[in-house]
Amino acid sequence: MNQSDLNHDRQLTDLLANAESYFRYFQAVYGDKIYLEAEIDSISLTRQERKQLGFANLGYEIRHCRRCELYKTRSQVVIGAGNPDSKILLIGEAPGFNEDKQGKPFVGEAGNLLDKILKSIHLRREDIYLTNVLKCRPPENRDPEPHEQKACLNFLMDQLELIQPRFILLLGRVAAQALLKTDQSLVQLRQKIHRIGNARAVVTYHPAALLRFPKYKRDTWEDVQIFQKLLRGDDDLQR
Ligand code: SF4
Numbered sequence: 001m002n003q004s005d006l007n008h009d010r011q012l013t014d015l016l017a018n019a020e021s022y023f024r025y026f027q028a029v030y031g032d033k034i035y036l037e038a039e040i041d042s043i044s045l046t047r048q049e050r051k052q053l054g055f056a057n058l059g060y061e062i063r064h065c066r067r068c069e070l071y072k073t074r075s076q077v078v079i080g081a082g083n084p085d086s087k088i089l090l091i092g093e094a095p096g097f098n099e100d101k102q103g104k105p106f107v108g109e110a111g112n113l114l115d116k117i118l119k120s121i122h123l124r125r126e127d128i129y130l131t132n133v134l135k136c137r138p139p140e141n142r143d144p145e146p147h148e149q150k151a152c153l154n155f156l157m158d159q160l161e162l163i164q165p166r167f168i169l170l171l172g173r174v175a176a177q178a179l180l181k182t183d184q185s186l187v188q189l190r191q192k193i194h195r196i197g198n199a200r201a202v203v204t205y206h207p208a209a210l211l212r213f214p215k216y217k218r219d220t221w222e223d224v225q226i227f228q229k230l231l232r233g234d235d236d237l238q239r
Contacts, residue, residue: 054162055084058155062135067151070136076103080131080159088127088231089165089199090114091156092206093174094134096141105130110208114171117207117220121228129163131156133178149178165199169227172206190223193230202227 045053062077078095081104098108106114118124134144134152144152156178170176173186179201180194189203204223205216 051084051162054158058158058162062155065135065152065155068136068148070134070138070148073139074136075100077135078103078105078132078137079135080129081105082125082129083127084129084163086127086129086163087166088123088129088169089160089163089167090128090130090169090171091175091179092130092132092171094132094141094144095137096208097137100137105132106207109211110206113207113210117224120221121224121231129159129165131159133175144174149174153178160197160199167227167231168196168199168201169224170194170201170203172209175206176203190219191226193226200230202230 059079062079065071065077074095078099092105095105096108096110098111099105105111115125118128133149133156135155136152138144138148168179170179170189176186176189177183179196180189180203182189186203186205192203194201194203202223204227205213205220210216210220
């Protein structure tokens with residue numbers, strides 16, 4: 001069997017596995033009847049069921065996405081992790097080497113550092129939902145190109161729509177500029193409360209940047225203190 005046959009076999013196996021999990025989900029929600037898309041609208045679902053269905057649809061779309069060239073070099077997509085019912089959302093830049101291998105956001109050394117940062121404000125991963133602007137790893141961890149961000153941003157907007165967060169922590173310049181639709185630098189965007197839809201957002205450094213430049217740890221600590229005050233409903237920050 002040559003390389004092209006192997007790739008074809010792999011794609012087919014992947015497709016069948018995804019189709020199976022998709023149909024299993026539909027069976028869990030709708031029972032054994034197969035509904036046409038138009039019929040689904042008329043079925044009465046709880047808000048939670050609609051949300052689960054939304055996540056399942058989105059996951060399926062992302063896993064099969066070829067909107068930008070990054071699908072060619074990814075090992076797998078990294079959609080997000082944590083508690084999708086949380087009101088707290090953390091958004092980073094893109095999967096790195098370890099994330100691409102494991103299919104989870106913020107693993108490895110940067111992930112360990114993020115856990116410590118979360119612990120300092122009494123949060124655990126299961127209390128929040130974590131995702132990135134891009135769902136596929138840019139080769140060599142280079143910065144995402146503007147057209148890649150543009151291609152992927154709709155998925156993040158769909159996640160926001162499904163999660164309806166009230167508090168967002170933006171990790172790093174790419175996430176901050178993409179979500180706040182600005183060219184301002186990270187330094188200009190820190191230490192402020194921003195609005196993203198109905199949520200309030202704080203900007204700080206990405207943990208991977210802190211591993212390279214530990215001098216920013218102090219600034220990060222100051223930023224997450226603001227975020228913690230926001231979570232606690234500090235009156236001064238509500239104005
Ligand atoms: S980075 Fe986003 S837009 Fe590009 S292929 Fe991956 S999921 Fe699709």
